[in-house]
Amino acid sequence: MPVNEDRKAVAELLWGLRKPSSRGPRAAFDLDQVADTAVKVADAEGLEAVSMQRIAAELGFTKMALYRYVKDKAELIAVMIEAAVGEAPELGGVTGWRAKLEEYARELSAAWRLHPWLPSITAGDRVMGPRETAWPESALGALAGTPLTERERLEAIMLVSNHIRATHAAATPGTQIWTAGEAGPVMRDLLLRNADRFPLLATTQAVPSPATTREFGLNAILDGLEHAIAQRTPEH
Incomplete structure (x- = not known):
C-alpha cells in the first residue's frame, strides 16, 4: 500500500x-458513502487525487x-x-x-478494468476485508474436487490472479516496447537502428494485444x- x-x-x-x-452529533453519512465517494474520485482522476482533504470536501x-469514519x-x-x-x-453455475477458473479470471479482469487503480494497490502484504477475501475463496472452490494439495491450490490461484494483474498493467500504452503508445514508434525506430544487437525484436512484426496476451497466458497456466x-x- 502507498x-x-x-x-x-x-x-x-x-x-x-x-x-x-x-461522541458528537449524529453522523451525516455512513462508511459506505465515504468509500463510494473516494472510489469515484480515483476512477475519474486516479488514485493520486484521493486524499482525506479531497474526500471530505466532496462530502461537504x-x-x-472525516476522522469520525476513517482515522487516516x-x-x-x-x-x-x-x-x-x-x-x-x-x-456454481x-x-x-x-x-470455473476461466470465469473467475474474466470477472477479476472486468473488475480491474472498471477500477484501473485496483491491481497495483491490492498487491503486497495487507489486511483484506470480507468482500475481497471472498474472491480467493470462490476461486479455491473451483479446485476443491481436484487431487492438488491445499498449498498447490493456493499457488494455482496466485498464478491466475498474478497473471491477470500483470496483463492488466501491460494494457497501459507504453509499458512494453511493442505497444501502440506514443513511445512505440520511437522504440521501433531504435530497434531497427540497432538490429545487430536486437535481431529478433527488430524483425518481429507481430503486435500482441492485452486480450490475446491474457488469454494465451491463462491457457498456458491452466494447461499446466x-x-x-x-x-x-x-x-478407471
Missing part, C-alpha cells in the same frame, strides 16, 4: 469489529469530521478497495474446475494445472 497501515485497526474497520463513536464537511488515509484506501472489488463471482491434475487422477 501509506503505512495499522493492520489491527484496519481489520477492525473492515470486518465490523470497531464500535461506532457515540471538514477533514476533521490507510483506512480510507482500505475501505475504497473493499467497496471497489465488488461481489465475488458465483461459480459453471461446470468443471477449468471453466490440467497436466498436473491428470497425472494424479487414477485411471
Whole structure:
C-alpha cells in the first residue's frame, strides 16, 4: 500500500469489529458513502487525487469530521478497495474446475478494468476485508474436487490472479516496447537502428494485444494445472 497501515485497526474497520463513536452529533453519512465517494474520485482522476482533504470536501464537511469514519488515509484506501472489488463471482453455475477458473479470471479482469487503480494497490502484504477475501475463496472452490494439495491450490490461484494483474498493467500504452503508445514508434525506430544487437525484436512484426496476451497466458497456466491434475487422477 502507498501509506503505512495499522493492520489491527484496519481489520477492525473492515470486518465490523470497531464500535461506532457515540461522541458528537449524529453522523451525516455512513462508511459506505465515504468509500463510494473516494472510489469515484480515483476512477475519474486516479488514485493520486484521493486524499482525506479531497474526500471530505466532496462530502461537504471538514477533514476533521472525516476522522469520525476513517482515522487516516490507510483506512480510507482500505475501505475504497473493499467497496471497489465488488461481489465475488458465483461459480456454481459453471461446470468443471477449468471453466470455473476461466470465469473467475474474466470477472477479476472486468473488475480491474472498471477500477484501473485496483491491481497495483491490492498487491503486497495487507489486511483484506470480507468482500475481497471472498474472491480467493470462490476461486479455491473451483479446485476443491481436484487431487492438488491445499498449498498447490493456493499457488494455482496466485498464478491466475498474478497473471491477470500483470496483463492488466501491460494494457497501459507504453509499458512494453511493442505497444501502440506514443513511445512505440520511437522504440521501433531504435530497434531497427540497432538490429545487430536486437535481431529478433527488430524483425518481429507481430503486435500482441492485452486480450490475446491474457488469454494465451491463462491457457498456458491452466494447461499446466490440467497436466498436473491428470497425472494424479487414477485411471478407471
